[in-house]
Amino acid sequence: MNRILLTFAILTLLGAACNDINRVTPQPVEATSQILPQATINRQPSPLPESTRTATLTPIPSATSQLASPSPAAVIPAGWLSYRDDDYGIELSYPPQGELQADQPSPPRIYLPFADGTNLQEKYLEIVLLRGEGECASPIASGYDPAAIQSERVAINGLEFERQSGGEGAAGNIYIWQVYTTRRGEVCVSLTFVLHSTNVMNYDPPLAEYDEPAEAAVFEQIVSTFRWLP
Numbered sequence: 001m002n003r004i005l006l007t008f009a010i011l012t013l014l015g016a017a018c019n020d021i022n023r024v025t026p027q028p029v030e031a032t033s034q035i036l037p038q039a040t041i042n043r044q045p046s047p048l049p050e051s052t053r054t055a056t057l058t059p060i061p062s063a064t065s066q067l068a069s070p071s072p073a074a075v076i077p078a079g080w081l082s083y084r085d086d087d088y089g090i091e092l093s094y095p096p097q098g099e100l101q102a103d104q105p106s107p108p109r110i111y112l113p114f115a116d117g118t119n120l121q122e123k124y125l126e127i128v129l130l131r132g133e134g135e136c137a138s139p140i141a142s143g144y145d146p147a148a149i150q151s152e153r154v155a156i157n158g159l160e161f162e163r164q165s166g167g168e169g170a171a172g173n174i175y176i177w178q179v180y181t182t183r184r185g186e187v188c189v190s191l192t193f194v195l196h197s198t199n200v201m202n203y204d205p206p207l208a209e210y211d212e213p214a215e216a217a218v219f220e221q222i223v224s225t226f227r228w229l230p
Helices: 002-022 063-068 212-223
Strands: 081-085 090-094 099-101 109-111 120-131 150-156 159-170 173-184 187-198
Touching (some): 081 120, 090 120, 090 212, 120 212, 173 212, 187 212
Antiparallel strands (some): 081 090, 099 109, 109 120, 120 187, 150 159, 159 173, 173 187
C-alpha cells in the first residue's frame, strides 16, 4: 500500500514539472538586419571625355575672303575722274589732268600729269585685266630676273596687293615701273605705273633730273581709290 502511494506521488510530481516546461513562453529573437545606405544619384551630366568633346571653331577671315568682299569706300580727292569696267567689276579714280586712252585691243592706259622742265617724258597707268584661275601676275614683270624685282605684300584701303617694282634702260631711255596686283575670284587686276625718262646728258643744255619720289607719290593714292564693284 505504501509503495503504491509512493509511486503515485512520484508520477504526480513528474507531471507537474512537464506542465511548467510547456508553459515557458519563448522569447522572441530579434532579427539583425543591416540597412545599406541609399546610393546618391548624380543627376548632373558628366563632362564628355576630352577626346569626344565637340569644339566650336570661329572662322578667321583669310586674305582670299577679304579680297572677295566688296571694297570699302575710298576717300577720293575732289575733281578726280573715274574709270569703271562693269565686265570685270572694278572702278578707280585718277587726277583730272589725266588722259584716258582706251583703244582696243590694247589695255586701257591713263597718261598722268608731271612736272615740266625735267627729263621725265611719260608718266602713265596701264590697267591689265585678266580672267582665269592661273597665276595673277603683271605682264610687265615677265622676263625679268626675279632677283632684280622688289616684291612685297601691302594692304591699301582694306585690300591686299602684291607690289612689285623694277626698271630698265636702253638707248638713252629709262623705264621705272611699279605694279600693284590683286584678284577676286577668277578676275586678276594689274595696275602698272610707268615713269619714262631720258638721259639728261642727251640735251644741250642738260635737263634737270626729275624727282622720282615726288612723281611716284600719286601711284599709291590712285590705288587707294580702287574698289571691286558689288
